[in-house]
Amino acid sequence: MSKLWQKNSADTQSDIAKKVEAFTVGNDYELDQELVPYDVNASKVHAAALEKAGILTESELAKLKNGLSDILSLWEKGEFEITVQDEDMHTAIENHLVEKLGDLGKKIHTGRSRNDQVLTAMRLYEKDRLKDVISAAGQCTNELLKFAKAGETVPMPGFTHTRKAMLSSVALWAGGFAEMLKMQGDASSGVLSLVDRSPLGSAAGFGTTIDIDRDFEAEKLGFAKPLVCSTTSQLSRGWVELQYVQYLCGLTAVLNRLAADIIQYSGEISPYFTLDDAVCTGSSIMPQKKNPDLAELIRGRHSANIGHAATLQSLTMNLNSGYHRDLQLTKEPVLKAVRNTLESLAACTLLVKSVSINKEELQKACSAELFAAEEAYKLVKEDGMSFRDAYRKIKESSGGADIDPHQKLKESTHLGSTGNPGLERI
Known part of the structure; x- marks a missing residue:
């Protein structure tokens, strides 16, 4: 099978050529297996554009589309092979079309590049x-x-x-x-x-x-x-x-x-x-x-x-x-x-x-220190203290009494707080 860029005189059999091929192709031919349906779909649309441009006849377009559908069927059955020699799916697809349709298969690449x-x-x-x-x-x-x-x-x-x-x-x-x-x-x-x-x-x-x-x-x-x-x-x-x-x-x-x-x-x-x-x-x-x-x-x-x-x-x-x-x-x-x-x-x-x-x-984990800021807020609301003074008072205290965390959940009502997480809005 020929490469899309290959000239007749290209040396592909020497030891150097094979090593260069292995390096330049890498694992591209394996990765392309996942992309075959997309390339086939794009090829069908490109063929339709070529018919629209007068490059293909209606009959040629139908044959190419059928040939591309055959490739997709083979791929779905796991039978469409892309080899290192092909380099990529594009070459494998075109070579398959040429094999089945002769010179018509060569027309699919008109007006496009890999x-x-x-x-x-x-x-x-x-x-x-x-x-x-x-x-x-x-x-x-x-x-x-x-x-x-x-x-x-x-x-x-x-x-x-x-x-x-x-x-x-x-x-x-x-x-x-x-x-x-x-x-x-x-x-x-x-x-x-x-x-x-x-x-x-x-x-x-x-x-x-x-x-x-x-x-x-x-x-x-x-x-x-x-x-x-x-x-x-x-x-x-x-x-x-x-x-x-x-x-x-x-x-x-x-x-x-x-x-x-x-x-x-x-x-x-x-x-x-x-x-x-x-x-x-x-x-x-x-x-x-x-x-x-x-x-x-x-x-x-x-x-x-x-x-x-x-x-x-x-x-x-x-x-x-x-x-x-x-x-x-x-x-x-x-x-x-x-x-x-x-x-x-x-x-x-x-x-x-x-x-x-x-x-x-x-x-058990909801211990008293979790409520220090709330205790400071309580002094602000109930005693009219500034928050900074309330902050210092709470910081200097030895610790607060036990507080029921469930009750504190109920007291937090603004959107996004512990008592009103707003899940329905997410």
């Missing part, structure tokens, strides 16, 4: 996976809200600097994480606006003399609009992907902190929650151990996403305009970050389901 092909497939993939990510984030948010609702009347210490600070509640604790996920979900419109522009028809980044209707291609592929300047396509490659992965990092950052809290609050020192055995493991040497492995790995997966973002940032740094082979390496961090984020969200949903509330331990 540059706009891969970018179109990636942007279609990114749009699709963004929907999946937002859906998974919504499921995790809902699970947190259920947990919060179950703990709406359960007092809990609130911490600053890892020290007890003021009275909180299970609902306020879980509601904060739920709202963070919801906020990041709402922010998806920004990253969607970046990926929702079609690069197809920009070819190698300078357009072609073939009269391709790029608005037609964008509409048929479900994009909001085309990237206007052909040069924008290659300039945006990696730049958009970086912001896409940084957006995913925003989600896993929330999961990271949630997991860290669950690890702390389900341990022996502050046993506020209990984790189901299903999300924990034991030790090969210590019989008593019950380790929060799922939570720890959710926490750690965020580091992997940061690494993917850092890779993209480094790859696109100091590149002048136009295409560079470095940009081939922007594909893998995106695919891995998407997979990592979806898996982390699914794992976190399971983790939250596995947490039960230890009401007695939480009650």
Whole structure:
């Protein structure tokens, strides 16, 4: 099978050529298996644009579409092979069409380049996976809200600097994480606006003399609009992907902190929650151990996403305009970050389901120091004292009497307080 760029005289059999091929192709041919449906879809639309431009006849278009549908069927059965020799899915798809349709198969590449092909497939993939990510984030948010609702009347210490600070509640604790996920979900419109522009028809980044209707291609592929300047396509490659992965990092950052809290609050020192055995493991040497492995790995997966973002940032740094082979390496961090984020969200949903509330331990943990600020406020309200004087008086006192945390929950009524976490508004 020939490569799309290969000339007849190209030496592909020498030891040097094979080593160069292995290095330049890398694992691209394996990564592309996930993108085949998007490239096939884009090829069908491009073929329709070629027919519209008078390059293909109606009959040729029908044959090419059928050939592309056959490839998709093979892919769905796991029978569409992309080899190192192919380099990528684009070559494998075109070679398959040539094998089945002869010279007609060679016409599919008219007016396009592998540059706009891969970018179109990636942007279609990114749009699709963004929907999946937002859906998974919504499921995790809902699970947190259920947990919060179950703990709406359960007092809990609130911490600053890892020290007890003021009275909180299970609902306020879980509601904060739920709202963070919801906020990041709402922010998806920004990253969607970046990926929702079609690069197809920009070819190698300078357009072609073939009269391709790029608005037609964008509409048929479900994009909001085309990237206007052909040069924008290659300039945006990696730049958009970086912001896409940084957006995913925003989600896993929330999961990271949630997991860290669950690890702390389900341990022996502050046993506020209990984790189901299903999300924990034991030790090969210590019989008593019950380790929060799922939570720890959710926490750690965020580091992997940061690494993917850092890779993209480094790859696109100091590149002048136009295409560079470095940009081939922007594909893998995106695919891995998407997979990592979806898996982390699914794992976190399971983790939250596995947490039960230890009401007695939480009650004991709500000791007198949590109410110091409230005691100062009491002096302000009842004795007309300035807050600064009240603050000093409470600070100098030896400690207050026992206070019922449940009663204090009822006294906090403003939106977002311990007694009114506002879960229904999230």
